[in-house]
Amino acid sequence: MASPLKKRLPRELKNNLGKYLGMFLLLTLAIAFTSGFLVAASSIELIGANMRADYNIEDGHFATTFKAHDRSLKAVEELGCTVVEQFYYDSPLAFDGAADGTQARVFPNRGNCNQAVYAQGRAPEADGEIALDRVFCRNNNLNVGDTVNLAGRDMTLVGIMTLSDYSSLFQNNSSFIFNALSFTTAQVTQEAYDMIDQGSAIYSYAFFLNDRSMSLPDRTAFEEDMVKALTDKGEIVTDFVDRESNQAMVYALDDVSGDQMMWQILLGILIVIMAFVFVVLTDATIESESAVIGTLLASGWRTGELIRHYMTLPTVVGLAGAVLGNVIGYTLLVLPMQGLYYNSYSFPPYHTTFNPGVLVSTTIIPLVLLVAITFIGLVRRMHATPLQFLRREITHRSKRSSMPLPERLRFVTRFRLRVFVRNASHFATLFFGIMFGSLLLLFGLAMMPLMEHFAQESAKGVPAEHLYVLKAPIEIDVTDSQREAYAAAEELMLTEDVARIAPEHLVTLYVESATIKANDNAANTEENSPEAIAQAEKFATATLETPRRFGDESESVTVYGIQPDSRYWTDVDVAPGKACVGLGVQQKCGIELGKAHAFTDKYTGDAYDISFDETVGNTTTMSVYMTLDDFNALFDKDADYFSGYASDMPLALNSRYVATEITPEQMLAVAEQMQDSMGAMAQSLLYAVIPLFLILIYLLTKTVIDRSARAISYMKVFGYHDREISKLYIRSITVTVLVSLIACLPILVTVIDLLVKIMMSRYSGNLEIWIAPQTYAIEVLIGAATYAAVAFLHMRRIRRVPLALAMKVQE
Structure with a gap:
């Protein structure tokens, strides 16, 4: 014979279908979106981590002016490495719809080093065949079998591939942005490579260390020995890049790693919200079932049996939501999330890898929270006596519920006030629930405007129209x-x-x-006008690292040596013995004025203690400043050393000496690239947030309606129509929702500021929390529109409250 309690389960599910469906959808959507992204990101990270071994990726590369002599390469290999030719040339590439200036970096078919990975087609086998990068082909709608023109020769596209050392298409390592629209890597046969004009051939060599676990400072010293060995043999080294400095290799993986922090923050917010909702729903369940629980206890049922009974449905619903959420995340959402990166970066073929850590954080923790909170809530309330349950005296009733209201108020106004006063604690719960939901919504809406603001501030932070960073000092006043x-x-x-x-x-x-x-x-071998020379100003720059305040990683900080009373760094007041720190560095790294702070050169391992006297710039300023003389003394440079020019006029400089040029326009371009790469991410975040916000508002407002069910039935007995009752109850909730949406905004700004700081602990740089005024308006409008949809559902529910409920004896 089935237990009477088990027979109640289907009826409880039917009577509380909205509550359990909301709980189910909340868990399902939260788990689906977060597991889908985090599984995709962790799988890409694992692919990236294994690429070095799977595709035999270099430890670095160098280039010489001419083809290096065998004796020079032998001298380098005797130090403890293997050197492999990786010659290439950049050639114009033309096809239907090609952007102006499109170029291909052409390599002969590679062998066992820095291997090519083919997504479609095959490697070129004939002289008229070519393979191009996968992301470039996607951006330009190129397919296997199309014809392209390389250096005046028609070639057939036979392969769409990825070069394992070019996961990001940076044409120059000093570039601020990658370019997958008008730049691509390419492979041709050795014969085709030899036939095509090589007037601009780059003699590049990849090297592979015998000890591939060598630390970065040791590797830096080893690489200095390599350069010395080459120059001693008469070679002229024009380029030298270690793997950790190679943006084409590390930029994409750094982006994947950093973006996970955003979704982990979202997951943390969702876990807090789910815990909050579970508490509210557990209390609501006990209140609505109070008389039933009292009857069962009086009939001899044990407390433990009732606890197990009332835990059954939340646990089953939670398990069902967790299972479905993971199924959706792993099957339907993981590929769109993976596409966020594979549409921008040239990774090898994707395959999903199960990650136990993601399962624990996205599924196990929410489930444990659901079960634990439900259990604790039931145990806490089950201490009441059967009589207290029968009389519905298990909750503390505030004296405010019976306080007199002014007689001069209209009946409808007094009634709404009475609804609000009697449900004050529930409305307070509603306020915090709306605050949590709005936090999700505002966080998603604020990301892109925040990036745009960051771009504008970064552009303002460039002190001159042109900053030329040099490989070695070069005098222009000659x-x-x-x-x-x-x-x-x-x-x-x-x-x-x-x-x-x-x-x-x-x-x-x-x-x-x-x-x-x-x-x-x-x-300088180039000539400049006297006016250009007169307004140019020397400076020096170096990059050091210092620990971040949050997390266990280090922040890259640019150290500038500038002229006292500089015409370009007008807001920086340096003097002999006086150093200034950017506000962004100070905030992110916890630097105290007047106290020595430790910095490290990650390439040499050298440590520096710098004491700062003043804070300069804004929250995006990630630099420190001192006089040029103090800079040279700190880094043991010659007295006349410098490594750059600041200039408002373009300077003609020998290109062999220029490492990079920084302009305000370039900083805006960097931000545009960030917006492109993060735009789809922010959009997917909103897709996750809005339905979750709707479900949260529905569940919280539903508890207020459910608790007022008996009072609503009384109103029906007194002859009030459904529309009139809806105005009395729904309008009270509406006012609370709208006031809550606006009142919680200052709190949300403070919380988002903290969340952005935590998010940026995985990124270089510092973001100032800035939310556009229109973002606040959009957040409130979305919240109001969401509530309007929920209110419609509640009005239907009010119409279904039975008259018979008022006739039932409460005791």
Whole structure:
């Protein structure tokens, strides 16, 4: 014979279908979205972590002016590494719909090093065949079988691939942004490579360390020995990039790792919200079932049996939501989430990998919370006596519920006030629930405007129209004879076979270059106007790391050595012995003025203690400043050392000496790229947030209506129509919802500020919390529209409250 309690389960589910359906959907959607993203991101991270071994990716690469001699490469390999040719040239690429200036970085088919991974098609086998990057082909609608023109030769696209050392398409390592629209990597046969004009060939060599676990400082020292070995053999090294500095290799994975923090924050908010909702629903269940529980206890049922009974439905519903959420996350959402990255970055083929940590954080913790909160709530309330349950005296009744209201008020107004006063605690619960839901909504809405604001502030932070960062000091204020001397020396250096130079010209070159003094800085071979020279200002720069306040990672900080009374850094007041710290660095890294703070050079391991006297800039300023002389003393540089020019006018500089150029427009372009990469992320966040917000409002407001069911039935007995009753109850809830949506905004700004700081603990830089005024308006409008849909459902529910409920004896 079935237990009477078990027979009640279907009836309880039917009578409370809205509550359990809301709980089910809340769990299902929360788990589906968070597990879908985190599983995709962790799978991509695992793919990236294994790429070095799976595709034999380099430890770094260097380039020389000419093809390096065998004896030079042998000298490098004797240090403890293997060197492999990775020659390439950048060539114009044309096809229907190609952007102006589209270029392909052409490699001969690779072997076992920095392997190519094919998504479609195959490697080129004939001279007229070519393979291009997968993301570039997607952005330009290119497919296998299409024809492209490379350096004037028609080629058939036979393969769509990814080069394992180009997961992000950076044309230059010094570039601020990658370019997957007008730049691509390409592979052709060795014969096709040899036939195509190689006038601009780059003699690049990948190296693979014998000890691939070497620490970064040791690797840096090893790489310095490599450069010395090459220069001792007469080679001119034009480029040298370690794997950790190679943006084409590390940028994409850093982005994936950083974005997980945003979704982990969302998951944390959702767990708090679910815990809050579970508490509210458990209390509501006990209140609505109070008379039944009292009857069962009086009939001899044990407390433990009742606890197990009332835990059954929440547990079953929770398990069903968790299972369905994971099914949706792993099957329907994981691929769209993976596409957020695979549409921008050239990763190898994707495969989902089960992550136990994601299962625990997205599924096990919410389920345990549901069961634990329900159990604790039931145990706490089951201490009441059967008589207290029967009389519905298990909750504390405030004296405010019977306080007199002013007689001069209209009946309808007094009634609404009475509804509000009697349900004050429930409305307070509703306020906090709306605050949690609005936190989700505002967090999702604020991300893109925050990025735009960050872009504008970053552009303002560039002190001049042009910042030229140099590889080595180069003087621009020089005489014509100095310029000619260095031009002669450069021509001799860049000529592979000086015997081909005419004897008379060769003599002239040697005579002119002989006037160069060994210890002087190089002279610029390009000519600039006196006005441009006069307004240009020297500075020096270096990059150090210091621990972040949140998390266990370090922040990269740019150290500037600038001129006292600088014409460009006008808001920075440096003097001998005085250093200034950017507000962003101070906030993110917890720097105290007047106290020495530790910084480290991650490449050499050298430590520096710097004490700051003043804070400068805004919350996006991630630099520190001192005089140029103090900079040279700190980093043990020559007195005349510098590494850049600040200028409002364009400068003509020898390109061999320029590492990068920074302009305000470039900083805006960086932000646009961030918006492109984060736009789909923020949009998917909103897709997750809005339905969750709707469900949360529904569940919380439903508890208020349910608790007023008997009073609503009384109103029907007194002859009030459904529409009139709806105005009395729904309008009270409406006022509470609208006031809550607006009143909680200051609290939300403070909380989001903290969440952004935690989110940025995984990123370089510092974001100032900034929410556009229209964002507040959109948040309130979405909240009001969501509530309007919920109110419609509640009006239907009020119409279904039976008259018979008023006739039932409460005791």
